[in-house]
Amino acid sequence: MTSGPAATFVDRVRETVRRHDLFPSAPGDTPRGPGGRSGACALVAVSGGPDSVALLLVLTDLAAEGLVPPLVVAHLHHGLRAGAADEDEAFVAALAARMGLACETARADVPAEARAQGLGIEEAARLARRRFLADAARRRGARQVALGHTADDRAETVLFNVLRGTGIEGLAALAPRAPLDAGAEIEIVRPLLEVTRAQVLAFLKERGQAWREDESNADPAYTRNRLRQDLLPLAREAVNPRADEALARLADQAAAAGEVLADALQAVWRQVVRPAADGGALVIDADDFTPLRPWMQGAILRRAVERLGGGLKHMSADRTREVVAALLAKTVAGPIDLPGNLVATRRRRAIRIGPRPSAPPGLTAKDAESAKNGTD
Numbered sequence: 001m002t003s004g005p006a007a008t009f010v011d012r013v014r015e016t017v018r019r020h021d022l023f024p025s026a027p028g029d030t031p032r033g034p035g036g037r038s039g040a041c042a043l044v045a046v047s048g049g050p051d052s053v054a055l056l057l058v059l060t061d062l063a064a065e066g067l068v069p070p071l072v073v074a075h076l077h078h079g080l081r082a083g084a085a086d087e088d089e090a091f092v093a094a095l096a097a098r099m100g101l102a103c104e105t106a107r108a109d110v111p112a113e114a115r116a117q118g119l120g121i122e123e124a125a126r127l128a129r130r131r132f133l134a135d136a137a138r139r140r141g142a143r144q145v146a147l148g149h150t151a152d153d154r155a156e157t158v159l160f161n162v163l164r165g166t167g168i169e170g171l172a173a174l175a176p177r178a179p180l181d182a183g184a185e186i187e188i189v190r191p192l193l194e195v196t197r198a199q200v201l202a203f204l205k206e207r208g209q210a211w212r213e214d215e216s217n218a219d220p221a222y223t224r225n226r227l228r229q230d231l232l233p234l235a236r237e238a239v240n241p242r243a244d245e246a247l248a249r250l251a252d253q254a255a256a257a258g259e260v261l262a263d264a265l266q267a268v269w270r271q272v273v274r275p276a277a278d279g280g281a282l283v284i285d286a287d288d289f290t291p292l293r294p295w296m297q298g299a300i301l302r303r304a305v306e307r308l309g310g311g312l313k314h315m316s317a318d319r320t321r322e323v324v325a326a327l328l329a330k331t332v333a334g335p336i337d338l339p340g341n342l343v344a345t346r347r348r349r350a351i352r353i354g355p356r357p358s359a360p361p362g363l364t365a366k367d368a369e370s371a372k373n374g375t376d
Contacts (some may be wrong), residue, residue: 005202012199013058013191013368014067015089020176022189023068023144041070042189043104043142045097048075048212051148053095054200055192055337059146059196060099072140076132078125081214088212102137117310117340127309130180132296137186149174152197155244156227158251159235165316167298168261171254177355196244265299268292273300281354282308286346290328297324300342304353310340327351 012061017023023042044054044059062068073096077089085349090103096103133145154174161170176193180186193254204211235243272288275281282304289297298320315338327333327346334345335356343356 002347004206005199006206009054009195009199009203010058010061012195014062014065016176016194017062017067017191018286020189022146022177022191040143040148041072041140042068042144043072043074043133043140044146045129045148046073046075046092047148047214048091048095049148049214050200050204050211051150051153051192051197052207052213055146055148056095057100057207058203059191060101069144071101072135072136072137073101074145075103075104075105076129077105079107079109079111080121080125080127082213088214091212102140104140106132106136108132110206119314119340123314123339134180134186139181141162142186145191146178146191148192150192150195150197150200151244151248152228154193154251155247156224156232158228158247159232160224167295167301167302167317167320168254168258169299172251172258174251175255181233217284230301234298239322263297265296265303267302268296269303273304276352276354280308281352284351284353286327286331286349286351289351294321294324295357301353305340305342306340308340308342310338310355312339314339 040060044056045054046056056071056073059068059071060356063071073090073091073092077085078232079085093103093105108128110121110125110128111117113128114121117124117127119127134281136142137145157173158171161173164170174190174193176190177186180188232243240246272285272292273281275284276283283299283306289300292300298317301320301324302312302315305315323336323338323344326336327344330346331348332346335343336345338344338353341356
């Protein structure tokens, strides 16, 4: 019987997969097991970095045991980091070929998308990845998309969200299972969520597996890197040596509460929100929206922004309260800027969340908004 970092790593991931039922079978699937095949596949997002490479290797082991369906590799070139990103793409394609796995690749121009949507690079990249993974999963018939987030990532994300001013959704960051996008029957799964980055590296070194290093992960210009390099080590030293575990427990508790709130949100959403007649926007009934509790009002606004592709990085709890207050203060309000070049407006009973109106030649956006609504 083998032992060592690799065996321990595989054991921990196997237990996570089983405990959270990350890859459930569905009616019509053929039995899994050595030599057996499932009726569906799972997509594995592989950037080429250590976490995603370790994820691919361990899921390949578990697929041979029948715990995981057949795998397809997915890699998005973000249009960043010049030649290094080309090398990442080639590395992932070669790794998939060596393992005998199909590989879905695509390219995005994240800087252009960030400019067009009024987003930061990190948020634009995240949204581009989500779109790519959803499209690839649908093409391949995958029911799960596996991401390489570790216990370290979860602690960093919870702390980042707390300091940014998050709601309960941010406290429940990086759950083991989550919907990939609104209305999709595809789940994100995170099999590495109960292993650390140090365990990932030990596993790869014992297996003799190379990986790609992203130099931007050490750049202190990025907030997450400062959290990883400075703030979390300080918290472990000065406050709690098991700070990561404490943050993970907080996330678990918030996730449990979030499930109850999500059911309530879905019921209210159906009552007060409808698609706009011209498409591409959502309309909220102000009369039904006004008497709701503040948390529910904010949750509806944030869901509307997310469903319209705006991203929530700049929708902190404080900003959400500001927008809701402005919409409720007067019967005519806005346009109020939202992430992703979206705006919120109110015209008496109708609160509209949608893209900023484009102005005809010679007409400013403000003029176009005034003309559309018959105001001066």
